[in-house]
Amino acid sequence: PKVLRWFEQKCAGSKRLAEQAKAVIPGGVQHNLAFNHPFPLAIRQAEGAYLTDVDGNRYIDFLQAGGPTLLGSNHPAVRQKVHELIDECGPVTGLLHEYEVKLAELVCSHMPGVEMLRLLGSGTEAVMGAVRLARTYTRKKWIIKVGGAYHGWSDQLVYGMRLPNTGRMEATGIPRGATGHTQECLPNDLDALRRKLQLNRLRGGTAAVLLEPLGPESGTRPVHAGYNAEVRKLCDEFGALLIFDEVVTGFRIGMGGAQAYFGVRPDITVLGKCLTGGYPMAGAIGGRKDVMMSLVGGIGTTSRRAFVGGTLSANPLSCVAGYHALREAERSNAAVVAGRAGDRLRLGLEEIIRRRGLPYVAYNMGSIVHLQTSGVLLLDTSSLWKLFKVKDEARRRKHMMEEMGAAYTAHGLVTLAGSRIYTSLADTDDVIDDALNRFDD
Numbered sequence: 001p002k003v004l005r006w007f008e009q010k011c012a013g014s015k016r017l018a019e020q021a022k023a024v025i026p027g028g029v030q031h032n033l034a035f036n037h038p039f040p041l042a043i044r045q046a047e048g049a050y051l052t053d054v055d056g057n058r059y060i061d062f063l064q065a066g067g068p069t070l071l072g073s074n075h076p077a078v079r080q081k082v083h084e085l086i087d088e089c090g091p092v093t094g095l096l097h098e099y100e101v102k103l104a105e106l107v108c109s110h111m112p113g114v115e116m117l118r119l120l121g122s123g124t125e126a127v128m129g130a131v132r133l134a135r136t137y138t139r140k141k142w143i144i145k146v147g148g149a150y151h152g153w154s155d156q157l158v159y160g161m162r163l164p165n166t167g168r169m170e171a172t173g174i175p176r177g178a179t180g181h182t183q184e185c186l187p188n189d190l191d192a193l194r195r196k197l198q199l200n201r202l203r204g205g206t207a208a209v210l211l212e213p214l215g216p217e218s219g220t221r222p223v224h225a226g227y228n229a230e231v232r233k234l235c236d237e238f239g240a241l242l243i244f245d246e247v248v249t250g251f252r253i254g255m256g257g258a259q260a261y262f263g264v265r266p267d268i269t270v271l272g273k274c275l276t277g278g279y280p281m282a283g284a285i286g287g288r289k290d291v292m293m294s295l296v297g298g299i300g301t302t303s304r305r306a307f308v309g310g311t312l313s314a315n316p317l318s319c320v321a322g323y324h325a326l327r328e329a330e331r332s333n334a335a336v337v338a339g340r341a342g343d344r345l346r347l348g349l350e351e352i353i354r355r356r357g358l359p360y361v362a363y364n365m366g367s368i369v370h371l372q373t374s375g376v377l378l379l380d381t382s383s384l385w386k387l388f389k390v391k392d393e394a395r396r397r398k399h400m401m402e403e404m405g406a407a408y409t410a411h412g413l414v415t416l417a418g419s420r421i422y423t424s425l426a427d428t429d430d431v432i433d434d435a436l437n438r439f440d441d
């Protein structure tokens with residue numbers, strides 16, 4: 001009640017806009033990560049480590065728009081370059097621009113598995129393209145993903161979560177055929193992966209194994225240290241391509257992504273989020289040159305082609321923003337600085353949890369911090385699925401996360417769904433210490 005009262009008293013402007021939104025926007029919220037309990041915050045200003053809402057309340061921004069703003073919000077050096085580009089040529093022409101090449105060269109110079117790059121409109125699109133590319137190149141059809149991973153909202157890969165007590169998929173409107181060649185393995189279960197690869201060998205073969213290299217939902221359920229290298233070996237043994245979905249980890253774990261961190265080279269890499277520094281149209285497929293060349297061809301040629309497209313893909317605005325954001329990340333060592341902020345925050349959270357004897361868990365991988373407060377931490381997806389069969393357990397957990405998220409907000413902290421925190425270059429020790437006092441409250 002105290003938290004709800006705070007929202008009522010302090011967020012009248014947000015509430016008004018949220019009510020207005022409901023008339024013309026289904027549910028009143030468009031961004032999946034905009035938490036809406038008791039109603040979504042309407043933001044007027046975003047700068048560095050802070051967000052300010054339409055009522056003038058200031059928050060430490062640990063949502064980071066879901067991950068892309070590694071430099072902090074609205075970085076002035078990047079903004080300046082975007083202004084210059086807009087003045088000179090506007091956001092889009094449909095023709096080649098020098099920054100397309102510069103961005104591709106920069107990404108190729110950092111990511112071990114990326115020899116060529118093709119820009120697309122979003123992470124979702126890029127994963128779709130990567131799967132099509134793998135199928136075209138290998139001439140095989142099966143895709144194996146890891147249970148609980150998020151690879152965007154395309155029909156064939158959308159989150160495999162079943163609604164509690166119903167057995168229905170969370171995402172509906174998808175005919176069974178659309179997921180007919182997608183299989184799931186549990187994270188860390190290499191035996192199950194081998195069995196699927198063996199089975200598929202007898203019926204058309206596996207085109208690719210697709211995974212988030214930190215573990216499903218980018219590290220919420222971490223994989224063990226040798227997992228990626230073992231999957232690499234299995235892919236080589238069975239002639240399947242290895243696709244790393246680095247939409248979250250790319251540039252955030254380091255300029256070379258999780259692939260450089262783990263020393264495992266995927267055949268195809270999917271990028272998004274930090275790729276354009278928070279500016280629109282963040283999505284790309286990168287990979288081995290011979291594989292990437294399967295994107296070329298089609299009409300008038302004899303070669304098979306994995307067709308991808310997008311009117312606004314690779315527009316100059318996205319490219320200039322991405323290039324300068326990544327140059328700034330290079331110059332400032334942003335992944336390391338933000339990672340240290342993540343470590344400091346996690347250590348502080350652990351201290352609070354210990355001191356107060358709370359049944360919570362905090363863990364992090366650099367600037368990706370998880371704070372589990374809604375029940376037992378289940379690292380393997382099968383236990384989670386089992387737990388969700390318990391009546392109302394999923395609903396209870398979601399409700400607790402929403403309540404915690406709202407409580408954090410009322411204390412000046414915006415998080416991702418009350419359970420994930422992204423730190424950025426803008427999170428100085430003072431910002432983190434201030435945040436820890438607020439979490440303690």
Ligand code: PLP
Nearest residue numbers: 122123124150151152247248272
């Ligand atoms: N892959 C991963 C690992 C993601 O976390 C996301 C988005 O959160 C996507 C793909 C989809 O990217 P987008 O939201 O840009 O479509």
